Amino acid sequence: MLAALRQGQDAAFAELVVRNSGRLLSVIRRLLRREEDAQDALQETFLSAFRGLTKFDGKSQLGTWLHRIAINTALMKLRSQQRKPEQSIEDLLPTFYADGHRQNPGPAWNLTADQAVEQAETRELVRQAIDKLPDGYRLVLVLRDIEQLDTAEVAEQLQIEVGAVKTRLHRARQALRTLLDPHFRGEAT
């Protein structure tokens, strides 16, 4: 397919767009909240890809290359938008007594994630919880846990230090746990 794309064959470009648009739009929608922005970013992704095709070295899969361009494009769009002051995540983190014990530990969760995600309403609940995370934490969680970028790649994409990625990831995961806790504590398997 790459050879056909480099030769400028219309059918190859059509196939590239049709085959990858759905997946890339899903990736972009996870980063950008507004549908209009997501569709714009998808167009910009393919625009960058069309223009950059001559520079694509073929070392990675075409799909992986497009995935990285989509993430980069969505993040650039986010950066270009007016930034709201970063919301604090502290309220969603566990609190401790002076002796180091956790306050209000609550009952255990009693579910298996595999079974829980079989239900569409559970997936929606988790998506809504992720959406409630402050952006600086939500983006790290989405890029690392869902888009499966490694820590160094997340740091590069977000233009922050590797240490900051690790801290934000841990806090984002803790906050997600807090938001899901009322729904899953003590739930029957």
Added chain:
Amino acid sequence: MTCHEFIEFLLDYDEGRLPPDVRARFDEHLTVCPDCVNYLASYRAAIALGKKAFADPHSPLPQAVPEELVQALLALRAAIDRTAK
């Protein structure tokens, strides 16, 4: 080790990045602290749920893209081509 220390460094523990002697102290804490056992299990469950929240196990096909958007993308490419020529 306190629960606070355990949870503070949970990411490193969970990803196996702690030196063996430090990891042993974490493991030891888990043998005496059911609250941290529960916290670790729910932390791992939250991560697993997050990773799977966007996948629909019953729909292997990607989300639909509006046909007009696909057409716009193809037109865009044609326009780039014309500009290049």
